[in-house]
Structure formats: structure tokens, C-alpha cells
Amino acid sequence: MDVFTGPADRHKGWYLSLMAPNIKGPAFAWLDPSRLYCNSQALADCVQDLLSPFHDDTIDLVAGIDAMGFILGASVATTLGKGFLAVRKAGHLCVATQTQNYSDYTGREKTMEVRLDVLRPGTRVLLVDQWIETGGTMKAAIQLVESLGATVVGVAAVAIENTEGGKWIKENYKFSHCIPKQLQSQIDKKYLESFNDFNN
Ligand SMILES: O=P(O)(O)OC[C@H]1O[C@H](OP(=O)(O)OP(=O)(O)O)[C@H](O)[C@@H]1O
Numbered sequence: 592m593d594v595f596t597g598p599a600d601r602h603k604g605w606y607l608s609l610m611a612p613n614i615k616g617p618a619f620a621w622l623d624p625s626r627l628y629c630n631s632q633a634l635a636d637c638v639q640d641l642l643s644p645f646h647d648d649t650i651d652l653v654a655g656i657d658a659m660g661f662i663l664g665a666s667v668a669t670t671l672g673k674g675f676l677a678v679r680k681a682g683h684l685c686v687a688t689q690t691q692n693y694s695d696y697t698g699r700e701k702t703m704e705v706r707l708d709v710l711r712p713g714t715r716v717l718l719v720d721q722w723i724e725t726g727g728t729m730k731a732a733i734q735l736v737e738s739l740g741a742t743v744v745g746v747a748a749v750a751i752e753n754t755e756g757g758k759w760i761k762e763n764y765k766f767s768h769c770i771p772k773q774l775q776s777q778i779d780k781k782y783l784e785s786f787n788d789f790n791n
């Protein structure tokens with residue numbers, strides 16, 4: 592599908608076929624979801640899908656995880672009419688921060704941080720990231736938000752893989768993702784049938 596067009600019938604997750612397969616090998620994530628953000632209808636539908644379970648929830652703030660979670664999180668925040676908090680990879684914030692170590696799908700040890708002057712007990716936060724693979728990144732963000740006394744209302748990502756960490760998140764937090772049931776096994780096998788027809 593051309594990156595700028597969309598189908599007449601916009602069934603749930605139609606935009607997932609816009610995601611590009613990895614052609615650069617194991618040092619990279621297995622696909623690139625960010626291509627779907629180039630299509631305005633795809634981005635709008637993705638945001639609506641992520642928000643759909645949360646319509647009756649009070650959300651004070653959307654927090655997005657560095658880096659691609661900023662794009663999706665800010666889109667979610669704007670759609671909701673709420674503010675956006677950046678959860679950053681360590682080393683960029685020039686203000687007082689809380690830090691959290693974690694490891695992710697690369698197996699590397701990393702640190703993320705959040706400023707201290709926004710979250711407080713009672714703040715109800717929707718956490719957004721592009722993707723959840725091992726769940727290490729999202730779990731660290733949850734720990735940061737909760738360590739400051741704020742409440743995680745839920746977790747939203749384009750996909751949540753059925754890894755141990757992904758399942759832990761689904762079992763312990765309200766969540767949303769964009770993967771129709773029949774595609775989840777392809778996500779878990781890290782290969783989408785849409786890759787067969789993918790051309791840019
Ligand atoms: O569930 P995990 O195994 O922890 O992996 C998920 C994280 O990895 C990806 O980001 P990445 O660190 O590749 O950075 P990016 O957002 O800059 O692409 C993704 O967007 C999540 O943030």
C-alpha cells in the first residue's frame with residue numbers, strides 16, 4: 592500500500608500493513624512501525640484504537656517514552672486534550688530527575704529518567720510507547736511513575752508481544768494495543784504476512 596493512501600474499508604488495524612520490515616539485521620528492531628505515522632488517517636485511527644478502552648477513565652497526563660513514544664504519546668495527548676510528559680533516556684534533562692535502570696530487547700543495560708516537578712501523588716497517567724517487546728522499557732517507566740506516587744491508569748502501545756514481560760503488563764495493568772487477534776501470532780513470531788507484499 593502506498594504510504595499516503597488508505598483503504599475505503601478501514602477495518603481494525605488496517606494501518607499495520609504500512610509498517611516496514613527490518614532489512615538491516617539483528618542489531619535493529621524487527622520492523623519499523625514509525626512509517627504508519629506518515630499517513631494522517633493511519634495515525635488518527637491508531638490513536639483512536641489506543642484510546643478506545645480508556646474513554647471512561649480519568650487521565651490527567653499522557654507520558655510517552657523516548658524516542659518513538661514521544662510521537663504517539665503526543666498525538667494521544669493532543670487527541671485527549673491533555674498534556675504530555677517526556678520519559679527520557681538518561682542524559683538529556685537539565686533538571687532534577689528520578690532515574691530507573693532497565694534492559695530491553697537489545698539486551699543492553701540502559702537508564703531512563705523523568706523530571707521531579709510534574710508527577711505527584713494522585714496524578715493519573717496514561718503511559719504510551721511505540722512497541723512492547725520484552726516489556727523492560729515499559730516496566731521501568733511504570734516504576735518511575737509509581738515511585739513518584741502517581742497512578743498508572745493504563746499502558747498503550749501499537750503492539751504488546753506475548754513475552755513474559757508483555758504478559759506481565761497485560762496481567763497487571765489496563766492496556767490497549769492495535770493488533771487484531773488474528774495478527775497477534777504473527778507479531779509473536781516477529782514476521783507479518785504483509786511483509787510479503789511490502790513495497791515502498
Ligand atoms: O519491550 P522492550 O524490549 O523494552 O522494547 C521496547 C522499546 O524498544 C523500542 O525503542 P528503542 O529503544 O528501540 O528506541 P526508539 O524509540 O528510539 O526507536 C520501543 O519503541 C520501546 O521503547
Ligand SMILES: Nc1ncnc2[nH]cnc12
Binds near residue numbers: 624722723
Ligand atoms: N519498534 C519496534 N518494532 C519491533 N520490535 C520492537 N522491539 C522493540 N521495539 C520494537
